Structure formats: structure tokens, C-alpha cells
Amino acid sequence: MRILITGGAGFVGSHLSERLLGQGHDVIAVDNYFTGSKRNIEDLLANPRFELMRHDVTFPLYVEVDAIYNLASPASPVHYQHDPVQTTKTNVVGAINLLGLAKRLRVPILQASTSEVYGDPEVHPQPEEYWGKVNPIGPRACYDEAKRVAETLFFDYHRQHNLDIRVARIFNTYGPRMAADDGRVVSNFIVQALRGEPLTIYGDGSQTRSFCYVDDLVSGLIALMENTSNDPGPINLGNPGEFTMLELASLVLEITGSSSPIEHRDLPADDPKQRQPNIDRAKKVLGWEPSVPLREGLGETIDYFRSQLG
Ligand code: NAD
Numbered sequence: 001m002r003i004l005i006t007g008g009a010g011f012v013g014s015h016l017s018e019r020l021l022g023q024g025h026d027v028i029a030v031d032n033y034f035t036g037s038k039r040n041i042e043d044l045l046a047n048p049r050f051e052l053m054r055h056d057v058t059f060p061l062y063v064e065v066d067a068i069y070n071l072a073s074p075a076s077p078v079h080y081q082h083d084p085v086q087t088t089k090t091n092v093v094g095a096i097n098l099l100g101l102a103k104r105l106r107v108p109i110l111q112a113s114t115s116e117v118y119g120d121p122e123v124h125p126q127p128e129e130y131w132g133k134v135n136p137i138g139p140r141a142c143y144d145e146a147k148r149v150a151e152t153l154f155f156d157y158h159r160q161h162n163l164d165i166r167v168a169r170i171f172n173t174y175g176p177r178m179a180a181d182d183g184r185v186v187s188n189f190i191v192q193a194l195r196g197e198p199l200t201i202y203g204d205g206s207q208t209r210s211f212c213y214v215d216d217l218v219s220g221l222i223a224l225m226e227n228t229s230n231d232p233g234p235i236n237l238g239n240p241g242e243f244t245m246l247e248l249a250s251l252v253l254e255i256t257g258s259s260s261p262i263e264h265r266d267l268p269a270d271d272p273k274q275r276q277p278n279i280d281r282a283k284k285v286l287g288w289e290p291s292v293p294l295r296e297g298l299g300e301t302i303d304y305f306r307s308q309l310g
């Protein structure tokens with residue numbers, strides 16, 4: 001198959017491209033390099049079945065493909081809040097453009113949605129039936145609400161145009177090729193530990209997240225795309241192992257052997273207090289569950305950043 005991946009030069013997109021090429025598919029990666037980089041896919045550029053296009057998904061795209069993964073969007077709070085209007089445009093106008101393409105071609109399209117659609121959740125762990133608690137006018141809204149509208153568009157194209165859609169709600173994912181300056185907690189802590197700088201814990205560090213290794217996520221995304229049961233989702237993809245930021249910091253310090261101190265900073269506005277996926281649906285519908293424990297995945301990620309930071 002010829003597969004289009006928007007956001008293909010990003011962290012997740014580069015791993016997905018690599019895996020699909022390895023399975024014998026042709027891949028067209030589309031990216032405007034806002035947060036992604038050519039370095040992420042430099043090993044793929046020599047492959048004749050890989051094609052890279054500089055393109056902004058807020059503009060229409062005309063290509064001929066057999067399936068679409070829509071991943072284009074900054075994912076870290078620092079980056080998606082840098083130009084919030086562009087974040088909303090990328091997710092909403094981008095979804096309209098890609099859905100239009102999928103409709104013309106009559107091909108399946110997968111949306112990389114997010115656990116942020118649950119906002120600061122009052123239900124824990126979060127099942128797909130939970131509608132979420134999102135502040136529509138806060139600093140995270142450009143991402144959370146745009147991802148929610150994108151889900152609405154996907155389901156309306158499904159109902160109105162009988163489009164074959166698949167919606168994955170991705171929970172915090174980490175691994176090699178996260179950007180060092182990304183601002184997400186895993187990359188921040190590892191880079192800080194390796195540089196001997198203080199680990200910056202926002203708030204008291206009691207807030208929780210559940211971290212999924214990127215290889216596991218990629219398996220889940222492909223399982224969802226290849227699923228033949230015609231289930232549009234949404235389906236949570238994440239690792240239910242739940243950790244406080246204090247626990248994460250001490251694990252990073254232990255594995256790196258760093259003696260960096262911990263420094264507390266102000267908690268950002270609307271920072272969710274807890275987050276853990278209920279993955280019963282993914283297990284039942286896709287036969288998928290993550291297999292890489294945090295300690296092991298952190299080891300791989302730390303090795304990657306060591307090689308990058310020299
Ligand atoms: P990333 O920032 O590394 O990758 C996103 C890619 O999209 C980048 O290469 C960026 O340049 C590109 N992009 C941004 N705006 C674009 C535009 N207008 N046109 C074309 N390309 C554009 O982030 P990631 O972690 O790889 O996330 C990939 C997708 O998964 C995103 O949609 C994100 O919302 C979603 N997601 C990720 C996580 C996570 O923890 N990594 C969690 C939930 C959802």
C-alpha cells in the first residue's frame with residue numbers, strides 16, 4: 001500500500017514511517033517542520049519507497065494514496081501554546097483537508113487524537129465513554145478543543161459520507177527522537193539529568209501521567225488501521241502504568257546515575273492532576289496492549305539522548 005503520514009517527520013511519525021516501510025509499504029511523509037525535523041527521518045531518505053513532502057496541512061493536499069494517518073500537530077504544551085491560533089488551524093483545517101482527501105479517494109483515515117480530550121478528568125482511569133472536562137478558554141484549549149473538533153469532524157464524515165475512519169486517543173508517549181527542547185516531562189527530565197542541571201518539577205509533583213513507549217504506540221496505531229471490524233473508535237492507546245512526576249524524576253535520576261537536584265516551579269494553568277488510560281477496548285477490539293515497562297523504555301530513551309547530547 002502507499003500510505004500518507006502527516007506529521008511524518010515528527011517523533012511518532014518518524015517511528016511509524018520506519019515501521020510501515022519495514023512492512024513493505026510505500027510511505028509519503030508530509031511535514032512543515034514546525035516541531036519535526038529532517039534528522040528524524042534521515043535514515044529513511046535513501047529508501048526509494050519513502051517520499052518526503054514539505055507541506056502545511058492547513059492547505060489542501062493532492063496525492064494518491066491507499067490510507068492516511070493524520071498526525072500533523074505540535075504535541076507538547078510549550079509548542080502548541082507558542083502559536084495557539086495556528087495549533088487550532090492545523091488540527092481543524094488540517095482535519096478538513098485530510099478528510100476531504102480521504103473522501104475523494106475513498107480510503108481509510110486514522111486520526112491521532114489525544115487523552116487531552118478528557119481535560120482534567122473527574123473519572124479515573126479514563127474510559128472512551130467519558131466526555132471529559134476541558135476549559136474551553138484556557139491556554140490548553142487551542143490543542144484540547146481543536147482535537148475535540150477534529151474528532152467531531154471525523155465522526156461527521158463517517159456518519160454523513162460513510163467514510164472509513166479510525167480515531168486513536170493517544171496518552172503520553174515517549175522514546176527516542178523526542179526533541180530535546182520539546183518541553184515534555186520525559187525529555188526535560190532526561191536532558192536535565194544528563195546535563196547535571198536541576199530537574200524541574202512543576203507544582204508539588206503529585207500529579208500523575210501514564211507513559212507509553214513509542215514502539216508500543218506504533219503497534220497500536222497500525223493495529224487500529226488494519227482492524228477489519230469497521231470500528232471507528234475512539235480507542236485509547238496508552239500504557240496504564242501510572243506515575244507521579246516525583247516518581248518519574250527519581251527513576252530518571254536512578255537510571256542516569258545523575259546527582260542533579262530537584263527544583264520546584266509553578267504548576268502551569270489547567271495542568272491535569274491525574275491521567276491513566278482504561279485500555280479494555282483496545283485489548284478487546286485490537287488484541288493490543290503495551291509491553292514495554294517504563295524502566296526499560298526510559299533506558300532506551302536515555303541512551304538516545306546520551307548519543308545526541310554527546
Ligand atoms: P511532534 O511535534 O514530534 O510531531 C508532530 C509533527 O507534525 C511535527 O513533525 C510537526 O512539524 C508536524 N506539523 C505540525 N503542524 C503541521 C502543519 N500545519 N502541517 C504539516 N505538519 C505539521 O509530536 P508527536 O509526539 O510525534 O505527535 C504526533 C501526533 O500524535 C500529534 O497529532 C499529537 O497531537 C498526537 N499525540 C501525541 C502524544 C504524545 O505523547 N507524543 C500524545 C497524544 C497525542
Ligand code: UDP
Nearest residue numbers: 077183184185186188200201202207245271
Ligand atoms: N512537567 C514537570 N516538569 C517539566 C515538564 C512537565 O513537572 O519539566 C509536568 C507537567 O506540569 C505535567 C506533566 O509533567 O503535569 C506532564 O507534562 P507534559 O508536558 O509532558 O505532558 P502533558 O501535560 O500534556 O500530559
